[in-house]
Amino acid sequence: MSALPNTTDLSIGLNAERFATHMGQRAALPDWWLESKKEAWNQFNALPLPTRSDERWRFSNLKGLDIEGYLLPEEASIHVPQLPDFAHAAEITFSNRQVVGRQTLPPELIEKGVVFAPLNEALRDHGAVIRKYFQKYPANLGSEKFVALNTAFTATGAVLYVPKGVEINSPVIVQHTLSGDHKAAFPHTLVILEDSAKATLVEYFVSAVSDEVHLVSGVNDLHAAPGAQLTYVGVQNWSRRTLAFQTNSIAVERDARVLSLNLHLGGNQTRHESHSRLLGSGAHCEMLALTVASGDHEFDQRTLQTHVAPNTSSNLLYKNALLDQAKTIFSGLIVVEPDAQKTDAYQSNRNLMLSDDAAADSLPGLEIEANDVRCSHGATSSRIDADQLYYLQSRGIPAAQANELLIFGFFEEVLNKLEDQKLHAALSTLIQSKIKT
Amino acid sequence: MADLTDTHTLEAPAETVNPVSGIDQTRGDFQYKVDYAFDAGTGLNEDTVRYISNVKKEAPWLLDFRLKALKKFESMPMPTHWATKDLENINFGKIRYYLSQGQKPKRTWDEVPDDIKKTFERLGIPEQERKFLAGVEAQFDSEAAYSNIKEIVAKQGVIFVNSTEGLREHPELFKKFFGKVIPTGDNKFSALNSAVFSGGSFIYVPKGVKVAQPLQAYFRINAENFGQFERTLIIADEGAEVTYMEGCTAPKFSTSTLHSAVVELVALKGAKIQYITVQNWANNVFNLVTKRAIAHEDAEVKWIDCNIGSRLTMKYPGVVLKGERARGEVISIALANDGQHQDTGAKMIHAANNTTSNVVSKSISVGQGRSTYRGMVHIPKHLKGCKNNTECDALLINSNSRTDTYPAITVRGDKNSTQHEASVSKVSEELIFYMQQRGLTEAQAMSLSVNGFINDLASQFPMEYSVELKRLIDLEMEGSVG
Numbered sequence: 008m009s010a011l012p013n014t015t016d017l018s019i020g021l022n023a024e025r026f027a028t029h030m031g032q033r034a035a036l037p038d039w040w041l042e043s044k045k046e047a048w049n050q051f052n053a054l055p056l057p058t059r060s061d062e063r064w065r066f067s068n069l070k071g072l073d074i075e076g077y078l079l080p081e082e083a084s085i086h087v088p089q090l091p092d093f094a095h096a097a098e099i100t101f102s103n104r105q106v107v108g109r110q111t112l113p114p115e116l117i118e119k120g121v122v123f124a125p126l127n128e129a130l131r132d133h134g135a136v137i138r139k140y141f142q143k144y145p146a147n148l149g150s151e152k153f154v155a156l157n158t159a160f161t162a163t164g165a166v167l168y169v170p171k172g173v174e175i176n177s178p179v180i181v182q183h184t185l186s187g188d189h190k191a192a193f194p195h196t197l198v199i200l201e202d203s204a205k206a207t208l209v210e211y212f213v214s215a216v217s218d219e220v221h222l223v224s225g226v227n228d229l230h231a232a233p234g235a236q237l238t239y240v241g242v243q244n245w246s247r248r249t250l251a252f253q254t255n256s257i258a259v260e261r262d263a264r265v266l267s268l269n270l271h272l273g274g275n276q277t278r279h280e281s282h283s284r285l286l287g288s289g290a291h292c293e294m295l296a297l298t299v300a301s302g303d304h305e306f307d308q309r310t311l312q313t314h315v316a317p318n319t320s321s322n323l324l325y326k327n328a329l330l331d332q333a334k335t336i337f338s339g340l341i342v343v344e345p346d347a348q349k350t351d352a353y354q355s356n357r358n359l360m361l362s363d364d365a366a367a368d369s370l371p372g373l374e375i376e377a378n379d380v381r382c383s384h385g386a387t388s389s390r391i392d393a394d395q396l397y398y399l400q401s402r403g404i405p406a407a408q409a410n411e412l413l414i415f416g417f418f419e420e421v422l423n424k425l426e427d428q429k430l431h432a433a434l435s436t437l438i439q440s441k442i443k444t
Numbered sequence: 445m446a447d448l449t450d451t452h453t454l455e456a457p458a459e460t461v462n463p464v465s466g467i468d469q470t471r472g473d474f475q476y477k478v479d480y481a482f483d484a485g486t487g488l489n490e491d492t493v494r495y496i497s498n499v500k501k502e503a504p505w506l507l508d509f510r511l512k513a514l515k516k517f518e519s520m521p522m523p524t525h526w527a528t529k530d531l532e533n534i535n536f537g538k539i540r541y542y543l544s545q546g547q548k549p550k551r552t553w554d555e556v557p558d559d560i561k562k563t564f565e566r567l568g569i570p571e572q573e574r575k576f577l578a579g580v581e582a583q584f585d586s587e588a589a590y591s592n593i594k595e596i597v598a599k600q601g602v603i604f605v606n607s608t609e610g611l612r613e614h615p616e617l618f619k620k621f622f623g624k625v626i627p628t629g630d631n632k633f634s635a636l637n638s639a640v641f642s643g644g645s646f647i648y649v650p651k652g653v654k655v656a657q658p659l660q661a662y663f664r665i666n667a668e669n670f671g672q673f674e675r676t677l678i679i680a681d682e683g684a685e686v687t688y689m690e691g692c693t694a695p696k697f698s699t700s701t702l703h704s705a706v707v708e709l710v711a712l713k714g715a716k717i718q719y720i721t722v723q724n725w726a727n728n729v730f731n732l733v734t735k736r737a738i739a740h741e742d743a744e745v746k747w748i749d750c751n752i753g754s755r756l757t758m759k760y761p762g763v764v765l766k767g768e769r770a771r772g773e774v775i776s777i778a779l780a781n782d783g784q785h786q787d788t789g790a791k792m793i794h795a796a797n798n799t800t801s802n803v804v805s806k807s808i809s810v811g812q813g814r815s816t817y818r819g820m821v822h823i824p825k826h827l828k829g830c831k832n833n834t835e836c837d838a839l840l841i842n843s844n845s846r847t848d849t850y851p852a853i854t855v856r857g858d859k860n861s862t863q864h865e866a867s868v869s870k871v872s873e874e875l876i877f878y879m880q881q882r883g884l885t886e887a888q889a890m891s892l893s894v895n896g897f898i899n900d901l902a903s904q905f906p907m908e909y910s911v912e913l914k915r916l917i918d919l920e921m922e923g924s925v926g
Binding site: 060061062065066345348358360361362363364365366367368369370371372373374375376377378379380381382383384385386387388389390 | 525526825826838840841842843844845846847848849850851852853854855856857858859860861862863864865866867868869870
C-alpha cells in the first residue's frame with residue numbers, strides 16, 4: 008500500500024494513514040474492489056467541498072458540511088437500539104462496522120439461489136455480481152465527494168440478490184447502528200432483482216445514543232431487472248448531532264416496478280439524494296418520502312427522475328412536516344430524454360408548516376425534451392386546515408390530539424402505498440414516537 | 445426569410461403574404477440608413493461611460509453612479525452556473541454602447557424626421573392611429589426620437605418623458621426612486637445597464653390620478669451590433685393608476701446584438717400599475733432584462749409579459765410586496781421557435797402581512813425552440829396571511845421541442861400558504877383531427893389550438909395587442925407541422 012497518495016491533511020480521523028490501514032485489513036478482497044477504493048480515495052481528495060455557486064446545493068447549509076475530525080469505530084457496540092418488530096424473512100444487524108446480529112434466509116430461498124449477506128462476505132462469494140452492479144448508475148446529484156468517501160471506507164452494508172422469477176414474500180431487514188462520539192459510518196447496500204423477481208428490503212439507520220456526534224455517508228444501488236418488483240424502505244433515525252448523507256440510485260428496467268419510501272426522522276443536518284432511471288419500456292417508479300423535521304435540524308432532499316426509455320412512468324410524493332425551527336429543502340427534477348415519448352411523470356412536494364419558525368424551500372423542476380408526454384408537478388406549503396381542526400374539535404377531540412391526528416392523516420397518503428400492513432404499522436409507530444418527543 | 449445581406453438599402457424587401465392570416469412575414473426585416481450623430485464606438489471601458497455621460501450633459505453624481513456600475517459589471521461573473529452557456533457567446537467588445545440622433549426628443553409629429561417616420565410606418569402603425577393613441581413615445585435607437593403626451597394626460601399632471609429628460613427636468617423625483625428597486629449590483633446585466641443606460645421612459649402619475657389611456661412606447665433597434673440599454677422608471681403616487689405598454693420589433697442581423705433594459709416600478713399606497721410588454725426582437729438578439737416593482741400598502745402591480753422574439757431572453761419580472769395587502773401578478777406568455785430560448789418567469793418577494801401574489805405562465809415550444817420557466821417565491825419569517833399561487837403550463841409542438849421549469853419557493857412560518865403547479869403537454873391529436881375534418885388545414889388547426897391554449901391570458905391584453913399576438917402566433921406556427 009506504499010503507492011497510496013498522502014494528500015489529505017486531516018490531523019485525525021479519515022486520513023491517508025487510516026485509509027492505508029483500512030486497505031491493509033482488506034488484502035483478501037478482490038483486486039477490482041481494492042482498486043475502486045483507491046480510485047475513490049483519490050477522487051475524494053481531489054473533489055472540493057460544495058460551494059455556493061453549485062446549484063445542486065442551493066439553499067443548503069454549506070457551513071454544516073464539516074467532515075473533519077471523525078474516526079472509524081474500531082469495535083462493535085453493545086448498544087443496539089430496539090426497533091419495532093414485524094414478520095420478516097431475514098435480518099442483518101451492523102454495529103460500528105461489525106455484524107452483531109444475523110437471521111439467515113429460510114433454506115428454500117437459499118436453495119433457489121437468493122443471496123442476502125454482509126457486503127464483505129458477498130464480495131468474497133459473489134464478487135462478479137457486485138462488480139457488475141456496484142455504482143453502475145451513480146446518482147450524480149451533488150454528493151460525489153461523499154460518495155467517494157463512502158466507497159473508500161465502506162465495509163458494511165448488505166447485498167440482496169434475488170434470481171430470476173424468485174419471490175420473497177416478507178421483508179428482509181438491514182440495520183445499521185452507530186455508537187461512540189465522533190464516529191463515522193459508511194454503509195453501502197446493493198439490491199439486485201433479476202427478471203420477474205420480487206422482494207422488499209427495509210433498512211434502518213440508527214444511532215445508539217441520541218446526542219453523540221456522528222458522520223455518515225451511505226450509498227445504495229437498487230436494481231430491478233425486467234419485470235422485477237422491488238420495494239425499498241429506508242428509515243433514518245440518526246442522533247440529533249449527526250451529519251448524514253445518503254445517496255441512492257434506482258435503475259428500473261422494462262416492465263419493472265420499484266417503490267422507494269424513505270422516512271427521515273433524525274440527524275442534525277441530513278442530505279438525501281435519490282436518482283431513479285426508467286430504462287425500459289413499461290418501467291414504473293414510485294418515489295416516496297416522509298420527513299418529521301424538528302429542532303433546528305435541516306433535511307435536504309434532492310431527487311431526479313430520468314426517463315430514458317419511452318412508455319415509462321414515475322410518481323414522486325415527498326411530504327414534510329415541519330416543527331420548531333426545522334428547515335427542509337426539496338429539490339426535484341423530472342428529466343424526459345428526447346427518446347422517452349409517452350412518458351407519464353409526476354412530482355409533488357407537500358410541506359405542512361407546524362411552527363412559525365420553520366422554513367421550507369421547494370424547487371420542483373422539469374426538463375422535457377420529448378413532446379408526447381404527460382408531466383406535471385406541484386408544490387404546496389401550508390398549515391393545518393383550520394376547518395378540519397374545527398371539525399375534530401367539535402366532535403370532542405382536544406386540539407393537541409386533533410393536530411396529531413391531522414399530521415398522521417397527512418402522512419397516511421404515503422404510508423398507504425405500502426402493501427405490507429405490519430411494515431406500515433411499524434413505520435407509524437416510529438413517526439408517532441418522533442412527533443411525541 | 446429574405447437574404448439579409450442586401451437589407452441595407454432603402455428599398456424594403458418584397459412583401460410575402462401569409463396565406464392564412466394575411467400577415468407580412470418580413471415585417472421588421474429591414475433597415476434604413478441612419479446618420480449616427482453620436483456614436484461611442486464599439487467596446488466598453490471607462491471612456492465609453494464618460495462619453496455617454498458627457499453627451500447627455502449629466503450631473504457628476506450620475507457619472508459617478510455609472511462608473512461604479514461599470515466596476516460592478518466587470519467584477520461580476522457570468523451567471524452560467526444556473527443560466528445557459530449561450531451567454532458566453534456575447535462579445536462585449538464588439539457591441540456599440542451608445543449612439544443617438546443627437547436630437548432632443550420631439551414634441552410634435554411634424555418635427556420627426558421623414559426617414560424615422562418611414563421606419564414607424566413599416567412597423568405597421570398608421571399615423572392616424574399614432575396620433576390617436578395617448579402619449580405615444582417612440583424610441584428610435586438610444587434616444588427617443590419622438591415623444592408626444594396627449595394634452596389630457598399632461599393636464600392631469602402626469603410626467604411622461606424619456607429618462608434623459610426625466611433626469612434633467614425632474615432630478616429630485618428621479619433620484620429619489622432611481623436604482624432603489626433594482627440596485628446596480630442586482631445582477632451582471634443590471635450593472636451593465638446602470639453603466640451605459642440611455643433612453644427608456646420616466647413616468648410620474650400624481651396622487652389619485654387615474655390615467656385612462658395606456659401610455660405606450662415603441663422600441664426599435666436599428667444598427668448592427670448595437671446594444672440597447674433603456675432605463676425605465678415609473679412612479680404611481682398614492683391612489684394613482686397607470687398602464688404602460690411596451691412593444692418591440694427589430695431588424696434581423698447576422699451578428700448578435702444585445703438588449704439589456706432595467707425597468708423599475710414604484711406603486712405607492714393604493715396605486716395600481718400595469719406594465720405590458722410584447723417582445724419581438726430579431727432572432728439574433730440577446731434580451732437580458734431586469735424588471736422589478738415595489739408595491740406599497742394596498743398597491744397592485746401587474747406585469748403582462750409576452751416574449752416571442754430574440755435568440756435568448758432572460759427576464760423574470762418581480763414584485764416586492766412591501767406594504768400590507770399589496771398584490772403582485774405576473775402573466776407570462778412565451779413562444780420559442782428554432783434557435784430561440786425563452787428563459788422567463790417571475791419573482792414574488794413577500795415582505796409584509798396579508799400580501800398576495802399570482803403567477804400564470806404559459807409557454808409554447810416549436811421546432812427546436814426551448815422555453816424555460818424560472819420562478820422565485822419568497823415568504824420570510826413571521827409574516828402572516830401571505831398567499832402565492834403559481835401555475836405554469838407548457839405546450840410542446842414538435843418532438844424535438846424542449847421545455848424546463850425551475851421554480852424555487854421558500855416559506856417560513858405556519859401562517860402563509862403557497863401552491864405551485866406545472867404541467868407539460870402537447871396539442872391533442874383528437875383536437876387536430878376534429879378540426880381537419882371540418883376543413884381546416886393542419887397548420888390552421890394547430891394555430892387555433894395554440895391560440896386556444898393562451899386565450900385566457902391573451903384576453904387580458906389590450907385589444908390591439910391581443911390581435912397582434914394572435915397574428916404573431918399564426919406566423920410562428922407556419923411550417924411547424926407536417
